[in-house]
Structure formats: C-alpha cells, structure tokens
Amino acid sequence: MLQIAVLGYGTVGSGVVEVIEKNQELIQKKAGDQVYVKHVLDLRDFPGDPIQERIVHDYDVIVKDPEIKVVVEVMGGINPAYEFVKAALEAGKSVATSNKALVAKHGAELLAVAKEKNVNFFFEASVGGGIPIIRPLNTCLTADDVDEISGILNGTTNYMLSKMTFEGLGFDSVLKDAQNKGYAESNPEADIEGHDACRKIAILTSLIMGQQVNFEEIPTEGITNITAEDIKYAQAMGRRIKLLATSKKKNGMVYARVAPFLVSADHALYGINDVFNAIFVHGNMLGDAMFYGSGAGKLPTASAVVADVIDALRRTENAPVEWKKEPLRLADVTEAKSRFFVRLKGDIAQAKAMFGDDMAKGWSVSNIIVDGECGFITNEITEKQFETITARSENIVNRIRLL
Amino acid sequence: MLQIAVLGYGTVGSGVVEVIEKNQELIQKKAGDQVYVKHVLDLRDFPGDPIQERIVHDYDVIVKDPEIKVVVEVMGGINPAYEFVKAALEAGKSVATSNKALVAKHGAELLAVAKEKNVNFFFEASVGGGIPIIRPLNTCLTADDVDEISGILNGTTNYMLSKMTFEGLGFDSVLKDAQNKGYAESNPEADIEGHDACRKIAILTSLIMGQQVNFEEIPTEGITNITAEDIKYAQAMGRRIKLLATSKKKNGMVYARVAPFLVSADHALYGINDVFNAIFVHGNMLGDAMFYGSGAGKLPTASAVVADVIDALRRTENAPVEWKKEPLRLADVTEAKSRFFVRLKGDIAQAKAMFGDDMAKGWSVSNIIVDGECGFITNEITEKQFETITARSENIVNRIRLL
Numbered sequence: 012m013l014q015i016a017v018l019g020y021g022t023v024g025s026g027v028v029e030v031i032e033k034n035q036e037l038i039q040k041k042a043g044d045q046v047y048v049k050h051v052l053d054l055r056d057f058p059g060d061p062i063q064e065r066i067v068h069d070y071d072v073i074v075k076d077p078e079i080k081v082v083v084e085v086m087g088g089i090n091p092a093y094e095f096v097k098a099a100l101e102a103g104k105s106v107a108t109s110n111k112a113l114v115a116k117h118g119a120e121l122l123a124v125a126k127e128k129n130v131n132f133f134f135e136a137s138v139g140g141g142i143p144i145i146r147p148l149n150t151c152l153t154a155d156d157v158d159e160i161s162g163i164l165n166g167t168t169n170y171m172l173s174k175m176t177f178e179g180l181g182f183d184s185v186l187k188d189a190q191n192k193g194y195a196e197s198n199p200e201a202d203i204e205g206h207d208a209c210r211k212i213a214i215l216t217s218l219i220m221g222q223q224v225n226f227e228e229i230p231t232e233g234i235t236n237i238t239a240e241d242i243k244y245a246q247a248m249g250r251r252i253k254l255l256a257t258s259k260k261k262n263g264m265v266y267a268r269v270a271p272f273l274v275s276a277d278h279a280l281y282g283i284n285d286v287f288n289a290i291f292v293h294g295n296m297l298g299d300a301m302f303y304g305s306g307a308g309k310l311p312t313a314s315a316v317v318a319d320v321i322d323a324l325r326r327t328e329n330a331p332v333e334w335k336k337e338p339l340r341l342a343d344v345t346e347a348k349s350r351f352f353v354r355l356k357g358d359i360a361q362a363k364a365m366f367g368d369d370m371a372k373g374w375s376v377s378n379i380i381v382d383g384e385c386g387f388i389t390n391e392i393t394e395k396q397f398e399t400i401t402a403r404s405e406n407i408v409n410r411i412r413l414l
Numbered sequence: 415m416l417q418i419a420v421l422g423y424g425t426v427g428s429g430v431v432e433v434i435e436k437n438q439e440l441i442q443k444k445a446g447d448q449v450y451v452k453h454v455l456d457l458r459d460f461p462g463d464p465i466q467e468r469i470v471h472d473y474d475v476i477v478k479d480p481e482i483k484v485v486v487e488v489m490g491g492i493n494p495a496y497e498f499v500k501a502a503l504e505a506g507k508s509v510a511t512s513n514k515a516l517v518a519k520h521g522a523e524l525l526a527v528a529k530e531k532n533v534n535f536f537f538e539a540s541v542g543g544g545i546p547i548i549r550p551l552n553t554c555l556t557a558d559d560v561d562e563i564s565g566i567l568n569g570t571t572n573y574m575l576s577k578m579t580f581e582g583l584g585f586d587s588v589l590k591d592a593q594n595k596g597y598a599e600s601n602p603e604a605d606i607e608g609h610d611a612c613r614k615i616a617i618l619t620s621l622i623m624g625q626q627v628n629f630e631e632i633p634t635e636g637i638t639n640i641t642a643e644d645i646k647y648a649q650a651m652g653r654r655i656k657l658l659a660t661s662k663k664k665n666g667m668v669y670a671r672v673a674p675f676l677v678s679a680d681h682a683l684y685g686i687n688d689v690f691n692a693i694f695v696h697g698n699m700l701g702d703a704m705f706y707g708s709g710a711g712k713l714p715t716a717s718a719v720v721a722d723v724i725d726a727l728r729r730t731e732n733a734p735v736e737w738k739k740e741p742l743r744l745a746d747v748t749e750a751k752s753r754f755f756v757r758l759k760g761d762i763a764q765a766k767a768m769f770g771d772d773m774a775k776g777w778s779v780s781n782i783i784v785d786g787e788c789g790f791i792t793n794e795i796t797e798k799q800f801e802t803i804t805a806r807s808e809n810i811v812n813r814i815r816l817l
Contacts, residue, residue: 141697294717297707304703313699
C-alpha cells in the first residue's frame with residue numbers, strides 16, 4: 012500500500028480524497044499499488060465524515076511518519092504551507108501542491124530542496140487547474156525556445172466577461188451572478204484585479220526562463236474598468252475582451268503583463284468562454300499550440316493533484332526542473348509596442364489632433380456605439396508613447412490593448 | 415557529451431538535426447550536457463550536406479556503439495524500423511520515434527522490451543505531431559477514467575475540409591491543391607481514406623485502455639464521399655464536417671471509429687481548421703480538455719522527437735506505461751447510437767415513410783440545398799437500425815454522423 016497525507020480538507024482536499032476513492036482501481040494500476048490517504052491535516056473536525064478518523068491536528072504526525080511517501084498540500088496561502096512543504100521535502104517525502112501563491116514565491120527553493128533529497132516537488136494543479144500545462148512545459152516542449160505564453164488563467168473573470176458578452180450585462184451584475192454561483196469569493200479582488208492570473212503567469216514564465224520571475228514585478232490590470240459599452244465596441248470589431256496573462260520574449264528579454272485584451276476571431280483564445288481556461292504557447296520549432304480545459308473546480312483540480320501523486324509514487328529519482336533562484340530582470344513593458352483600442356469623448360478629428368495625422372494613418376475607426384464618443388484602433392505604439400500622448404487629456408474614456 | 419543516432423534522414427530526420435542545432439544551448443541546459451547527433455543512418459548519401467560525414471549505411475555501427483544513448487527512429491514503415499528499434503532497446507539504448515505504424519502495431523512489445531532493459535521507448539510525435547498528447551495521457555491524466563478521446567488527427571484532410579468549407583470548392587480541386595502544397599502525397603489514400611487517423615486513434619485508445627487495440631478492427635471511413643453540397647448543408651445547420659477519430663467508453667466497452675462527423679459550433683473541435691490538429695479528451699474527474707497545435711510538419715514533429723530524446727537522456731529508469739499485448743475486444747459499433755444527417759432524393763414525406771412517423775418525431779429538417787432532395791437529422795438510432803432502414807433504398811445520397 013502506498014500511503015499519502017493531505018494537508019487541508021477544503022474544496023480541493025476533499026476532492027483529492029474523492030478522486031482517489033472513485034478511481035481507486037485505475038489509480039492502483041497506474042501507481043503500481045493501492046494509494047491510501049492515511050492522514051488528513053485540518054484544524055477542524057468533520058464529525059460524520061468518513062475521513063474523520065484520519066483527521067490529525069498536528070503536522071508532526073505526518074512529517075515524522077515514515078510510511079507517508081507523498082504529502083499533498085492544498086491548504087492555500089504561504090504560511091504555514093511553506094514550512095510544512097519544506098519540512099516534508101527535507102524528510103524525504105515528495106510533495107504535490109495546487110498552491111499558486113506558494114509556488115510563485117518559493118518554487119525555486121522548494122525544487123532545490125526536492126532535488127537535494129532526490130524526491131519531487133510537483134505543482135501541476137497550481138496553474139490551469141486540471142489542464143496539463145506544467146508537465147508539458149517541463150517534459151514536452153523542452154526542445155523549443157518558448158517565446159510566448161498567453162493564457163486565460165482565471166475562470167471567474169472569463170465567466171464574467173463571457174456573460175457580459177453573450178447577455179449584454181454590466182460588470183456589477185455579472186459579479187453578483189458569479190458570487191451567487193460560487194465562482195467568485197465574497198471578496199473578489201484576487202480574481203477581478205488580476206492577482207490570481209499574475210501569480211500563475213509568474214510560475215509559467217519562471218519555467219520557460221529557467222529562473223525566478225517575481226510576480227510583484229508583473230504589471231497587472233484587472234477587469235474592473237470593463238463596461239458593457241466596451242463589450243459592445245468589441246463585438247462591433249468582431250473581437251472579444253479576455254483577461255490575459257502573457258509573457259513574450261523579444262531579443263532575449265521577457266515582456267510580461269496581465270491585462271484585458273481585445274482578441275480577434277481568428278485567434279485560438281477567442282473561442283474560450285465561460286469558466287474554461289486555456290494556455291496558448293508558441294515555440295520557435297513547434298509553432299502554435301494550445302491547452303484547454305477546466306481551470307478550476309474541485310474535481311478537475313484534484314485530478315491534477317492526484318496525477319502528481321501517482322507520478323511521484325512511480326519515480327525513484329528527482330525529475331529535473333530548471334528554476335534558478337536569482338530573480339530575472341523583466342523587460343520594461345513601457346517599451347513594449349501594442350495597438351490600442353481607444354474610446355475618446357469627441358470625434359475622430361480630435362483623436363487625430365491628439366495623436367497627429369501621421370500616426371493616425373491607417374487607423375480603423377469603430378462604429379459609433381456611444382453618443383459623443385469615438386472609438387478607434389491606433390497603430391503599433393509603445394506604452395510610453397501612448398501614455399505621453401494621452402496623459403494631458405481628460406477625454407479618454409477607456410483604452411484596451413489588442414492581442 | 416550525450417550522443418545519439420538518427421535512423422532516416424528524410425523530412426523528420428533532417429528536422430531533428432535542425433532542431434538540435436538551432437536550439438543547442440537550451441537543449442544542453444535541459445538535457446544536462448550537449449546533445450550530439452553522432453550517426454545518421456540512411457541508404458542515400460548527402461554530398462554537400464554537413465551531415466554527410468556522419469552518414470552511415472550499416473545499422474550495426476549504431477547498435478554496437480556504446481556511446482549512443484538514444485536512437486531516433488524516423489524512417490517510417492514497419493520493416494526494418496521494427497527490427498532496428500527492438501535491437502536498440504535490447505542493446506540498452508532508449509528509442510524516440512515518430513512512426514505511428516510501428517507504434518500501433520508493436521507498441522506493447524517494444525514498451526515491454528524497454529521496461530525489461532530499464533530504458534525508454536517514447537513516441538510523443540507519433541500522434542498529433544508537435545502536440546503534447548502521449549505524455550499528458552501517460553503522466554497527467556492518470557487519475558482519471560478517460561472515457562472519450564475524439565481527435566482531428568490528420569492535418570491533410572482537415573486542410574481539405576476547411577478549404578471546401580471556406581472557399582466552397584469540391585473534393586477533387588482541394589485534393590489537387592493539397593498535393594500542390596505538399597500536404598498530400600501523390601498517392602493520398604492513407605490520409606483521405608482515414609488510415610493515418612485510424613493508426614493514431616488505435617495508439618491513443620491502447621494507452622487509455624492499457625491494452626492493445628488493433629487498428630484493423632476500427633471501422634474507418636475517409637472523406638472521399640464528402641461533396642461541396644454536403645458542406646453547404648453543414649453550413650446551413652451551423653455545423654462543420656470534420657474527419658474525427660474517436661473512442662468512447664460505455665459500460666466498460668470501447669466504441670472506436672474513424673469517420674466524417676458534423677460538429678456543432680459549441681464544440682471545442684469546431685474551430686480547429688486548416689492543417690491544425692486537436693485532441694479532445696473527457697475524463698470522469700477532469701471533464702473536458704483539449705490539446706491543439708501543429709499535427710505534422712518537419713519542425714513541429716521534430717520538436718516532439720527531440721523532447722523525447724531529452725527526457726530519455728535525463729532518466730536513469732524506465733517510465734512505466736501500461737499497454738498489455740493481449741488485444742482488447744472492441745465493442746460492436748453497429749450497436750452504437752448516433753444521430754445521422756441524411757440526404758434523400760425525394761421529400762420529407764418520403765423520409766418519414768422510410769423511418770416511420772414515430773421515429774421522425776422531433777426531426778430537424780435542413781434548408782433545401784439541392785433540388786429534388788431533402789436533408790434531415792434523425793433521432794438517436796443505432797448504426798444497425800439505420801442500415802436496416804436505409805438498405806433497401808436507392809435514394810440515400812449521403813449520410814454523415816453528428817458528433
């Protein structure tokens with residue numbers, strides 16, 4: 012029997028127990044022996060739950076138990092998750108986690124400890140929930156210079172933007188709907204301000220660069236400024252607004268950002284709606300690829316965690332992952348070029364006066380959606396130029412980058 | 415230095431050499447040391463090509479060279495690829511191959527030899543070209559009961575069907591175009607009759623079932639019966655015709671088939687056009703997932719092969735894959751239920767007379783596209799029932815299953 016412990020009996024933790032129970036037979040085949048959850052660490056008790064007899068309140072019981080081969084960390088947050096995971100690895104136990112905050116902050120160090128102890132630190136579920144993306148990046152795209160990752164990495168905001176798109180609703184009403192459905196927390200900041208997506212793109216960028224990318228340095232805009240009118244403009248342009256987390260390599264530098272983007276109908280990410288996530292990847296040999304699926308939810312996330320557990324149980328050696336601790340200096344995104352969709356109070360003549368006739372050559376001007384406004388798409392222009400040009404104006408209603 | 419050999423200097427073989435050269439530095443980082451192609455086996459010489467000095471004509475040079483750690487087999491065909499691969503594994507060398515025919519036929523045996531010798535037999539590139547799908551199935555979806563795989567697994571036919579859809583062209587003219595562009599062979603049978611897709615779904619089904627699925631037993635229809643009129647009907651129904659290779663589990667049995675299907679606009683496979691491939695997967699915990707990318711082509715395929723090489727070089731142990739040799743008995747697809755789109759010479763009254771009023775309840779009848787015909791969609795009905803009902807009629811113009 013292969014014995015494991017689960018830290019945290021919340022949504023994902025109870026999902027892990029459920030997946031192992033429901034798919035017991037096939038998991039046994041894959042792992043080579045029966046997988047059994049021996050301990051579940053939680054502060055609470057769960058009277059009446061079949062797991063109750065396996066609940067422990069003291070982490071020492073787990074970390075000192077030589078029968079425990081793999082520790083599943085699904086508590087969330089940095090402390091005490093960090094201390095617990097590190098102690099497990101140091102005790103020679105592999106760890107599988109879904110904790111994006113932990114991985115984004117301490118991934119490099121925990122991978123190094125795992126390597127030293129010849130065990131594994133796996134975190135497939137930390138990005139994209141059930142979608143395989145971490146392991147494909149680490150084991151399938153290794154012959155490629157991955158020069159772009161652009162993902163819809165937050166299901167809550169994608170649900171909200173889809174609902175605004177297909178039902179013409181405003182931001183506040185779709186937020187309430189998402190909260191009612193349990194997709195958004197009562198404090199929705201981590202989702203709608205882009206913080207969740209930011210940590211996830213920091214992890215993915217660290218992996219493709221082989222080096223720590225600090226999430227605090229990734230410029231992050233959420234979707235709180237997106238209105239029903241913006242959506243109408245998008246539709247008039249045949250585009251959809253998506254909250255993207257994106258990293259692009261240019262001349263050896265990485266430009267990373269989280270922001271709403273206008274995605275055209277011929278892009279693979281255009282069709283990704285509702286709570287689904289997708290990660291678009293470009294490699295210099297592979298070309299375009301995309302990974303799509305359930306980016307969150309109890310069972311899809313638990314499915315990825317349990318697959319990590321199985322992989323950890325089958326291996327007797329450390330699977331090398333390059334992620335150096337020294338932080339990578341990200342490129343200055345104000346130097347990056349984008350095309351901007353701009354809504355301006357006034358008419359196109361005023362827009363041209365602002366940007367200059369020369370720059371306005373070849374602009375596409377959107378249908379007029381809101382009286383007294385014009386909506387237009389600029390040529391490629393750096394963020395800095397854009398800010399300089401528009402800084403003095405009080406007539407900019409909104410601006411959204413084009414992918 | 416990590417030395418490898420490449421069997422076959424054709425499209426993929428030269429791609430492998432190119433990928434290793436172009437991405438040398440990053441491949442070195444991932445593999446832990448420089449990867450060098452020491453020998454290339456080919457019957458031909460390549461005067462003027464930098465590879466010429468490394469060309470060998472005798473396989474013994476490779477299989478007896480203790481410095482060769484990994485053999486790349488990209489010759490295609492069964493013989494002598496099978497003998498060469500087996501000999502390499504028996505000599506304690508890992509193998510990476512893109513050869514779907516070899517894997518479909520001898521995968522179980524070659525995996526067993528690799529396991530016995532504690533080396534690896536990898537074949538990521540044999541399905542979906544550069545798209546990671548084999549390794550995700552073997553290492554990421556291991557906690558799931560994968561109950562459906564439906565893929566667009568052949569880029570040539572997807573290109574042809576896309577061209578028929580977007581440009582209204584007929585079968586013969588898009589076939590000629592595909593041949594001119596080098597997407598289709600001068601003898602296009604393997605693609606257009608579905609044989610290529612059939613071998614690929616046999617491999618995927620073997621992997622999810624852990625047991626040999628003989629490709630000869632998978633009912634396979636190609637796209638040669640698809641006409642410009644069928645495409646017009648599809649468009650009128652808001653659907654697209656795709657050549658799908660599909661396996662579905664029901665009550666422990668597997669229904670596998672390759673055939674054109676009418677895919678609705680809300681399905682993830684609807685938007686996969688041109689030469690792209692995509693593999694849709696459903697797991698009982700994961701839900702829906704999809705993998706998308708370049709299913710063929712020199713560099714994408716070579717990228718997957720080289721990633722296999724790197725993985726093989728990093729491992730000192732066999733990665734277990736369950737694929738028993740005993741053939742799985744597939745379910746009888748004539749018992750499987752589908753909805754059919756039918757084109758019938760005559761009117762809907764005649765269609766109802768044929769199928770019976772009761773069965774015709776709730777039928778959707780398509781716009782009339784061709785004079786003297788009616789197009790309608792049946793209720794769910796087994797293949798056998800459908801055949802029985804329509805066998806006596808000479809008025810059936812075509813019938814296409816709905817996904």
